[in-house]
Amino acid sequence: MLHQLAHRLKQLLPRSLRLWIDRHRDRWQGIIKRNYVWLNGRRLKRRPTDVLIQELPPWAVVLSTVAILAGLTLWIEAGNKPLTSLRDVLAALLDRADVIALVSGVMLYLREAPDRRQQRHLEAWKVIDSAAGLSTSYARIQALEELAEEGVPLDGLDGYQADLKRIQLREAVLVEADLREANLGGADLRKADLRLALLQGANLQSADLTEADLEGANLRGANLTRSVLTDVQLRRADLQVAVLQGASLSAANLDEVNLQGADLRGAYLVGTVLTYAQNLHNSILTDAIYDRKTRFPEGFNPDVAGMIRASY
The missing domain is CATH 2.160.20.80 (E3 ubiquitin-protein ligase SopA)
Incomplete structure (x- = not known):
């Protein structure tokens, strides 16, 4: 069921984007298996979904989002009334342009989430490292708790x-x-x-x-x-x-x-x-x-x- 849905959604994408996805499929499958990334000497944990989203270029995120939403919009509109001309198609898409733009913006925000998370982890490590040798540091306690809660290894x-x-x-x-x-x-x-x-x-x-x-x-x-x-x-x-x-x-x-x-x-x-x-x-x-x-x-x-x- 999910495989069929993914295949149908893929067919809604432009041909050039479909070819790009096929060309990079093997690379993606290898990428999502890597759970960690090294940043300034620190091993930071990455979620498989973060890795996959992060590897997509911004234009691919926007284009795929627009294509999928456009396809869904036309499918819904076609069920209400026939779309007999290009003018009808454009009118249906323009009528939902605000929704498409909003969702595209959200997808771009989500794409940058892994970068923000890694930067937050790096800042926490800076706090911990700067407190080395100090007996008391409430900032260090907070930083350690945040890293542990997000599953970041505190080895060594x-x-x-x-x-x-x-x-x-x-x-x-x-x-x-x-x-x-x-x-x-x-x-x-x-x-x-x-x-x-x-x-x-x-x-x-x-x-x-x-x-x-x-x-x-x-x-x-x-x-x-x-x-x-x-x-x-x-x-x-x-x-x-x-x-x-x-x-x-x-x-x-x-x-x-x-x-x-x-x-x-x-x-x-x-x-x-x-x-x-x-x-x-x-x-x-x-x-x-x-x-x-x-x-x-x-x-x-x-x-x-x-x-x-x-x-x-």
Whole structure:
């Protein structure tokens, strides 16, 4: 159905434009598969529709819009009364000229939307880069939130000692980001991609990291008191001397995590995978809660460690 409609609309276009479309079809199919563009050293995400519209020259956008609207106008008018002469055709088109001009203007505006979006992303990165080395910058927080909301990758972000308290970075891509000693207290990092991120000494107190991916991340000495780490991937992460008092680690994967000296007092470890956790016996587990689904290393005795078994 859609293929037939596209074919009919194509037949309404001038022959020269149809030939131009056919000549560039293969190029377009390759273009729309490229999801990113590099702008001043930054990788910016592009939507497939943005890529396709952006590749069309302005004259093609206007001409195709006018041709399609003209064809639809004549089809509608022909249903009301016969168009027996060129004069009737021109009269019908002139009668709808304002609508055709308005829609053409809207299409040109939409064509420039990707350029405006990329420029907005670039300006946001300039704000972030200019705040490097500064502890507090509300403009940086706003810029990061805007980029994350629009799905722009924040790989390798330099946030050393940055004050990012209560920042909203849900589903943000922060692979290998440098967030050492950063203040992320109360931050929303649900489903964030923090693989291999540097978070040594970071403050993540009361932060929400539900379903986040922290595989291979360095959290040595980080403060995760009362943080939410439900269903988090922490495989191969470094949690040495990290503070996780009262943290919720329900259904989290802590396989191959180094827990040497970690403070897990009162932590919620229901359904947590600790089968291959390293140095669990050298961590503080007093009053930590576990259940029958919690998986411990072979030979580990949770009762000896002072843990509490859930009654349900």
